[in-house]
Amino acid sequence: MLTLKQDHSELVVLSVLALGPSYGYAISKDIAARSDGHFKLSPSGMYPLLTKLEKNGLVTTSWEEVKAAGADPDSTGRRRKWYTLSPKGHKQLARRIELHRQTQSILDSFVAQSPVRA
Amino acid sequence: MLTLKQDHSELVVLSVLALGPSYGYAISKDIAARSDGHFKLSPSGMYPLLTKLEKNGLVTTSWEEVKAAGADPDSTGRRRKWYTLSPKGHKQLARRIELHRQTQSILDSFVAQSPVRA
DNA sequence: ATCAGATATATCGAACCTTGATATATCCGG
DNA sequence: CCGGATATATCAAGGTTCGATATATCTGAT
Numbered sequence: 119m120l121t122l123k124q125d126h127s128e129l130v131v132l133s134v135l136a137l138g139p140s141y142g143y144a145i146s147k148d149i150a151a152r153s154d155g156h157f158k159l160s161p162s163g164m165y166p167l168l169t170k171l172e173k174n175g176l177v178t179t180s181w182e183e184v185k186a187a188g189a190d191p192d193s194t195g196r197r198r199k200w201y202t203l204s205p206k207g208h209k210q211l212a213r214r215i216e217l218h219r220q221t222q223s224i225l226d227s228f229v230a231q232s233p234v235r236a
Numbered sequence: 237m238l239t240l241k242q243d244h245s246e247l248v249v250l251s252v253l254a255l256g257p258s259y260g261y262a263i264s265k266d267i268a269a270r271s272d273g274h275f276k277l278s279p280s281g282m283y284p285l286l287t288k289l290e291k292n293g294l295v296t297t298s299w300e301e302v303k304a305a306g307a308d309p310d311s312t313g314r315r316r317k318w319y320t321l322s323p324k325g326h327k328q329l330a331r332r333i334e335l336h337r338q339t340q341s342i343l344d345s346f347v348a349q350s351p352v353r354a
Numbered sequence: 355a356t357c358a359g360a361t362a363t364a365t366c367g368a369a370c371c372t373t374g375a376t377a378t379a380t381c382c383g384g
Numbered sequence: 385c386c387g388g389a390t391a392t393a394t395c396a397a398g399g400t401t402c403g404a405t406a407t408a409t410c411t412g413a414t
Contacts (some may be wrong), residue, residue, distance in 0.1 A: 120335075120338075120339060121401085121402080123241070123243065123400085123401080124399090124400065124401085125241070126339075126343065129343070129346070129347070130343070130346050132350075133346045133347055133349065133350040134346070136350040136351055136352070137349065137350075137351070141362080141363090141366095142363065143361060143363075144361095144362095147361095152345070152346065153342045153345075153346075153363095154342075156338070156342055157342060160401095160402070160403085161362090161363075161364070161402090162364085162365080162366090162401075162402060162403075162404090163401070163402075164363095165363065165364055165365085165399090166364090166365090169364095174251075184361090184362085184409085184410085195410095196361070196362060196408075196409045196410065197362070197363070197408090197409090198361090198362065198363085199362085199363070199397075211350060211352065212352045212380050215347050215350065215352060217238075218343070218347065220274070222239060222340060223243075224271045224274055224275060225244065225247070225248070225274075225336070227270070227271075228247070228248050228251045228252070228270065228271075229247070229251055229333050229336065230248075231251065231255065231307040232254040232255075232329060232331060232333065233254055233255070234254070234326075234329065234330045234355095236360070239372085239373080241372080242370095242372085259391080259392090260391070260392065260393095261390060261391050262390095262391095262393075265390095278372095278373070278374085279391090279392075279393075280372080280373060280374075280375090280393085280394080280395090281371095281372070281373080281376085282392095282395055283392065283394085284371090284393090284394090287393095301359085302381085302390090302391085313380075313381095314379075314380045314381065314390070314391060314392095315379090315380090315391070315392070316390090316391065316392090317391085317392070324361065
């Protein structure tokens with residue numbers, strides 16, 4: 119189980135949001151599910167990252183009050199913060215993907231030349 | 237020009253040392269050359285990393301006194317610290333490569349599903 | 355009704371990493 | 385003789401990581 123570092127976190131979160139708006143908890147479940155449980159982004163990694171994306175204008179946000187079926191109409195209910203990829207966010211994702219591919223290709227050339235013995 | 241982060245630095249440095257012993261300055265030049273100038277590992281990234289590899293037993297080290305052709309025989313000369321990948325280092329490299337491939341493959345699956353628009 | 359576990363967001367501090375600047379010293383070519 | 389390359393290394397400021405902690409709500413099972 120791999121805990122994602124910031125660069126990979128950002129790439130993955132942006133790519134998840136490229137499929138449609140979501141919120142922190144759902145994104146983290148999504149990442150775990152779509153990576154077959156291999157990738158993990160914990161709350162303490164997720165929320166600061168989402169805040170940073172918002173501050174940088176890569177996402178826009180809105181709050182949703184999630185009320186239970188038979189809940190007290192006066193209760194606050196559970197709050198859910200939705201994140202939507204902005205045009206700037208889409209551009210940033212494209213840039214990140216390009217950079218990722220470039221990095222991978224060079225990294226692979228180093229790895230390919232390594233005479234690996236177990 | 238990409239400055240390597242620790243994880244990538246370690247993978248790249250180990251893979252360079254897998255081809256044969258080297259020393260800090262040469263490794264950094266090697267990385268720049270073999271990446272066509274795209275990867276950079278600065279002295280302040282390199283030396284702490286090499287120290288860590290040594291402390292963890294992944295490399296063994298030895299000093300070489302590099303004397304100039306017509307140098308004063310009593311001068312200290314320039315010091316060069318050679319790093320040789322240990323058996324433990326070879327195993328670690330194999331592990332790192334495997335992890336790298338796994339990570340790439342999952343990361344690629346996220347990226348592949350991203351509807352990229354410039 | 356109660357309670358455990360899931361849903362949901364968020365911060366904190368200690369440890370660790372990153373990076374440009376600084377330091378020291380030697381070697382080589384012009 | 386001097387600037388640039390060779391060679392190693394540390395420092396401090398800022399950024400990152402990660403488990404722990406906090407708060408509050410919802411759901412399903414007993």
